[in-house]
Amino acid sequence: MKPFCRTGDHLSRRAFLKGAAVSGGGLVLPNWGGLAHAKTAAEIATKAKKRCILLWMNGGASQIDTFDMKPGRTTGGPFRPIQSKVTGLQVCEYLPKVAAVADKLAVIRSMQTHSPDHPDGIYHMHTCYKMSERTPHPELGAVIAKYNGDLGSDLPTFVRMGSCGNAGSGYLGPAHEPFSLGRDGKLGSFSTPYLADDAEKKRADLFRFVESEFAVDHKAEPFASHRTAKERAWRLLRAKAVFDISKEWPTAKERYGDSDFGRGCLMARKLVEAGVPFVEVGQENYDSHADNFVCHKANMQLLDPAYSGLLTDLSERGLLKDTLVIWMGEVGRTPGINNRAGRDHFIRAWTTVLAGGGIVGGQVYGSTDADGKDVKENPVSEGDLFATIYKALGINHRAKHLTGVRPVWLTPEGSQPVKELLG
Amino acid sequence: MPDLTKPTQAWTLTWDADWVTSVAFIGATRKVAAGNNLGGILVWDLPEKPGGDAPKPTLRLDGHTNCVSKLAATPDGKTLLSASYDHTVRLWDTSTAPTGEEKLVLNAMAIADAERRKNNGAKVPPAMPATVGVVKASTAFEAHKEWVVNLELTRDGKTVITGDDGGHVIIWDRESKAIQKRWQVKGWAYALALSPDKKQACVGERFPLVFDGGRHAAIKLWDASTGEATKDLSAEFKGMHMAAAAYSLDGKVLAVGRGGESDGGSGSVTLLDPTNGKKIKALTPGHISGLTDMAFHPDGKHLASAGRDTIVRIWEVATGKLVSEVGKSRGGQFKDWIHAVSWSADGAWLAAADMAGAVQVWHFAG
Numbered sequence: 001m002k003p004f005c006r007t008g009d010h011l012s013r014r015a016f017l018k019g020a021a022v023s024g025g026g027l028v029l030p031n032w033g034g035l036a037h038a039k040t041a042a043e044i045a046t047k048a049k050k051r052c053i054l055l056w057m058n059g060g061a062s063q064i065d066t067f068d069m070k071p072g073r074t075t076g077g078p079f080r081p082i083q084s085k086v087t088g089l090q091v092c093e094y095l096p097k098v099a100a101v102a103d104k105l106a107v108i109r110s111m112q113t114h115s116p117d118h119p120d121g122i123y124h125m126h127t128c129y130k131m132s133e134r135t136p137h138p139e140l141g142a143v144i145a146k147y148n149g150d151l152g153s154d155l156p157t158f159v160r161m162g163s164c165g166n167a168g169s170g171y172l173g174p175a176h177e178p179f180s181l182g183r184d185g186k187l188g189s190f191s192t193p194y195l196a197d198d199a200e201k202k203r204a205d206l207f208r209f210v211e212s213e214f215a216v217d218h219k220a221e222p223f224a225s226h227r228t229a230k231e232r233a234w235r236l237l238r239a240k241a242v243f244d245i246s247k248e249w250p251t252a253k254e255r256y257g258d259s260d261f262g263r264g265c266l267m268a269r270k271l272v273e274a275g276v277p278f279v280e281v282g283q284e285n286y287d288s289h290a291d292n293f294v295c296h297k298a299n300m301q302l303l304d305p306a307y308s309g310l311l312t313d314l315s316e317r318g319l320l321k322d323t324l325v326i327w328m329g330e331v332g333r334t335p336g337i338n339n340r341a342g343r344d345h346f347i348r349a350w351t352t353v354l355a356g357g358g359i360v361g362g363q364v365y366g367s368t369d370a371d372g373k374d375v376k377e378n379p380v381s382e383g384d385l386f387a388t389i390y391k392a393l394g395i396n397h398r399a400k401h402l403t404g405v406r407p408v409w410l411t412p413e414g415s416q417p418v419k420e421l422l423g
Numbered sequence: 424m425p426d427l428t429k430p431t432q433a434w435t436l437t438w439d440a441d442w443v444t445s446v447a448f449i450g451a452t453r454k455v456a457a458g459n460n461l462g463g464i465l466v467w468d469l470p471e472k473p474g475g476d477a478p479k480p481t482l483r484l485d486g487h488t489n490c491v492s493k494l495a496a497t498p499d500g501k502t503l504l505s506a507s508y509d510h511t512v513r514l515w516d517t518s519t520a521p522t523g524e525e526k527l528v529l530n531a532m533a534i535a536d537a538e539r540r541k542n543n544g545a546k547v548p549p550a551m552p553a554t555v556g557v558v559k560a561s562t563a564f565e566a567h568k569e570w571v572v573n574l575e576l577t578r579d580g581k582t583v584i585t586g587d588d589g590g591h592v593i594i595w596d597r598e599s600k601a602i603q604k605r606w607q608v609k610g611w612a613y614a615l616a617l618s619p620d621k622k623q624a625c626v627g628e629r630f631p632l633v634f635d636g637g638r639h640a641a642i643k644l645w646d647a648s649t650g651e652a653t654k655d656l657s658a659e660f661k662g663m664h665m666a667a668a669a670y671s672l673d674g675k676v677l678a679v680g681r682g683g684e685s686d687g688g689s690g691s692v693t694l695l696d697p698t699n700g701k702k703i704k705a706l707t708p709g710h711i712s713g714l715t716d717m718a719f720h721p722d723g724k725h726l727a728s729a730g731r732d733t734i735v736r737i738w739e740v741a742t743g744k745l746v747s748e749v750g751k752s753r754g755g756q757f758k759d760w761i762h763a764v765s766w767s768a769d770g771a772w773l774a775a776a777d778m779a780g781a782v783q784v785w786h787f788a789g
Contacts, residue, residue, distance in 0.1 A: 074441075078460070078489050078490050078508050078570075080489075163634075183636070184636065258637075259636075259637045260636045260637065284632070284633065284634035285632050285633045285634055290684040290712075291631065291683065291684060294631045295631060295632075295633070297588065298630055298631050298632050298637075299632070302632075302637065339442075339758060339759045339760070339778055339779070340684060340712075340731075340758075340760075341760075
């Protein structure tokens with residue numbers, strides 16, 4: 001008979017030994033012990049590998065209406081630029097809080113990518129490979145989960161909420177598949193056991209017993225996968241308190257903004273603080289083929305407090321230096337404004353933004369021409385961006401894997417980290 | 424009386440510097456003003472009779488630095504008001520003499536586009552030059568801190584209601600520029616109207632998210648003297664963003680129109696009883712992809728509605744009957760909008776602000 005997993009087996013030993021503690025918000029988290037205490041968590045997190053939060057602008061945010069403004073040009077639109085904290089970096093007037101933390105940002109204005117539509121763009125900007133390839137490439141989150149995550153943790157290593165990636169863990173296998181929360185960061189209703197604790201435990205013990213007997217004669221991978229998934233689900237239930245932000249939210253919403261996206265960003269901060277290596281938070285409403293400006297204006301009013309609040313919160317907790325925060329979507333938007341007051345998809349010259357772990361903030365990399373129609377200097381491809389991200393996170397961007405007998409690499413051949421962005 | 428069943432197009436007043444976003448006849452004069460997406464305002468003197476070459480603009484009013492969202496003029500034609508995304512409402516004395524002249528090419532964009540596509544066989548059109556007097560003097564209402572998206576002037580020309588994307592609604596005394604009342608709605612103010620007796624305001628609100636839980640749509644009637652909501656019609660129009668509202672001349676009918684392409688396919692007009700908010704009737708068909716503006720005819724019996732289907736519809740208010748359609752749908756996904764409409768004081772002319780870069784002027788013979 002195989003040994004059972006017992007309560008606490010998969011908690012961080014360091015955290016567990018510190019015993020139950022009270023969080024900054026006064027919340028008692030018995031299953032998490034010291035992990036819930038901000039200072040302790042920060043200490044633990046900084047000793048762990050680097051983490052990453054991806055703020056995913058689903059549909060594709062307009063670079064000209066956010067971080068690469070073209071005032072006075074026919075492509076400029078009605079938004080006006082404001083000066084950020086960084087010389088040479090103006091941002092949209094509807095991002096005043098982001099402007100105030102611009103010293104943390106590395107704005108890449110010269111993205112030049114290759115997949116112009118949503119499914120292929122989402123895939124490409126999550127894997128750095130084209131969707132049309134037969135190889136099932138893993139998403140950024142799965143790669144970071146594999147290299148920087150602890151599979152023994154009670155928490156998932158790849159968490160996402162809202163509309164996000166579409167590739168999953170690819171050739172890295174089911175252990176690195178994403179765990180999805182609701183758009184507002186809430187756990188699904190499946191996470192509430194329908195039995196009392198004692199009954200649930202007895203039931204789990206019985207299941208483990210039967211499974212372990214079964215496993216003696218059934219060693220195939222799918223059976224093991226099933227058992228692993230079940231164990232992870234139970235462990236997740238033990239760590240469930242981490243997903244509860246109800247006590248923090250009344251004060252945190254002042255900083256993050258009272259929106260689903262704001263809640264998602266707070267949840268992301270909480271999860272990386274608890275040791276989750278990758279969290280993706282999706283923000284909707286960017287695919288503005290019509291009414292681009294009102295859509296973006298509404299979106300930025302949610303993005304501004306959430307994004308700036310996340311960076312500030314991470315920074316105050318000492319987590320930002322080891323947490324890379326990425327702001328990007330699958331495409332940019334056309335400089336030209338169509339006659340539905342919209343902007344369409346654009347991949348020839350658009351913007352992504354990096355901040356935090358491993359990145360030198362307060363800079364603009366690359367540039368576009370006067371109307372934003374083409375890259376003027378320093379084009380950055382999907383592969384280059386991912387190489388930069390992996391390098392910042394301490395992952396070899398040319399790490400080789402095998403799908404069957406075929407070798408594949410984390411980034412396409414020729415991809416190079418942008419050294420100017422890296423600390 | 425003009426026969427509203429028989430529109431004829433009088434002229435297309437080309438001005439393709441950007442989208443033409445607003446339009447207003449100036450009092451009982453032959454002047455029509457239009458504003459555009461860049462903040463420009465041009466004024467034309469229309470001939471007495473339709474036909475012949477399109478008139479050229481005579482004046483340019485300089486002052487706005489962003490989209491002119493709405494224009495209105497006092498009935499005596501002495502003052503033109505313009506609302507803008509630059510957060511101001513400007514008041515222009517129409518008797519102010521120009522301080523200079525400037526030469527424009529009214530079809531400069533069409534020429535530039537054709538030049539770019541010349542290698543593919545595009546024909547470069549001849550230039551349409553014009554010389555305009557430039558007026559720079561204006562005064563302003565400056566209490567808004569956000570895009571002023573809507574403005575209405577009461578028929579006596581004395582009271583103005585404005586609304587912005589911060590949700591601020593302000594009622595002004597035009598002459599003194601004093602704020603009579605202001606209040607804030609939860610969303611962005613969008614549709615806006617003040618009853619002829621100035622006692623009631625209708626405000627349509629929006630926060631135009633598509634998927635996020637923060638999306639907001641509401642329409643309410645307000646006591647204009649207290650700034651208190653008196654009737655919430657949001658349940659009747661659940662989830663709909665109302666782009667325009669207008670009271671009939673006698674104040675007995677309130678028309679509201681649904682707008683916004685992402686808000687649904689049909690931007691229809693609904694007539695309401697403003698005393699209780701009850702629906703009187705819905706006018707069909709709606710404007711595909713959303714309604715943009717409405718204007719009651721000076722006879723008080725008809726209503727014009729315009730939309731993103733590039734059609735202006737004229738309705739008989741008492742019966743809800745469609746009297747005529749002005750213009751045609753340009754069709755397809757990539758078309759233009761009619762942003763705004765305005766009736767001349769005699770009701771025989773209709774001007775429409777055309778996103779394609781023109782003011783369309785229609786005549787109704789009587």
